Amino acid sequence: MSEMDIINKIRELRDAFGSFMTGVTVVTTCKDNGMPLGFTANSFASVSLDPALLLVSIAKTSSNYQHFANTKHFAINILAEEQKDVSNTFARPSDDRFANLSWTKSEYQNPVIDHVSAWFDCTTYQIVDAGDHAILIGKVENFASSGFAGLGYYRGAYFTPAKSSTDVISSMKVMMMALIGHENQILLEQTADQKWTLPHLVVDKDGAEKALEKIFAVYQPDASASFIYSVYDDVTTQQQYIAFLCNTPVATAHKGQFIDLNDLEQLTFVDGALQSMLMRYRKENYLKTYGVYYGNQSSGTVRQIVKEEV
DSSP states (O other): HHHHHHHHHHHHHHHHTTTSSSEEEEEEEOOTTEEEEEEEOOOEEEETTTTEEEEEEEEETTHHHHHHEEEEEEEEEEBTOOHHEEEHHSSSSSTTTTTOOEEEOOSSSSSEEESEEEEEEEEEEEEEETTTEEEEEEEEEEEEEOOOOOOOOTTTTEOOTTTGGGGGOOOSSSEEEEEETTTTTTEEEOOOOSSSEEEEOOTTTTHHHHHHHHHHHHHHHTTTEEEEEEEETTTTTTTTEEEEEEOOSSSSSSSEEEGGGGGGGGBBOHHHHHHHHHHHHHHHHHHTEEEEEESSOOOOEEEEEEOOOO
């Protein structure tokens, strides 16, 4: 194989890796003299719940490599949708990437960036040599989640799943649904044929975000959206469903009623897909560990996201 063939193969491999949609993180630590360091990474994953472990990888060619390979602590900052500039700042060479950034030091002296979707304060658990990268495995000592939608990355470009959900919607008719929860209750409404469903609205030319605002206005004005909880196609009706996980400070509603999650088995739902989603929500609400479902009305995958503090 020629040198050019090898280069092309590496490029093809990088493009193939890029077909996996990820979030965007900034990994941070401090030098012994207190100077903050950080780099952008999308090679982040949860590893274990007990003990709480996560991982991120760093290229050995990175100017930060020696510091992170020898640090005893680091933080993972999961960027929110509005933080593309932060990602770009930490992806480019700079004498001081923190110069125009609002941040604070964590208990373990790691920089935590303001207004991120979530952050994890870690001690170094293990460093694994892996080809031209090193894998940093961190033990989570503290964490927090703001509820801000996370910034996405796909095939070399950013995307904003919450604000730009209409950009990834197919030609199907799209139904927006809201899982409006309060503690151990969920807001449901009953149809004319005595079946139960979530607050919902067909997405029109105004887009998905506006549809969600209209749902809140009709059902529970104090509600707010956290993140996309489920995206699935019903291949029998050629309709797509997007469900947002939402919360409200009070269990009162202008329309519909709040139902205890322990009573779901007593209800008849409009379809099996909705029933399955609500049963998953009941379990995840109890564990405070949530995932996003992608698939169709009968099968798909759930990708775990962030565990809430309790």
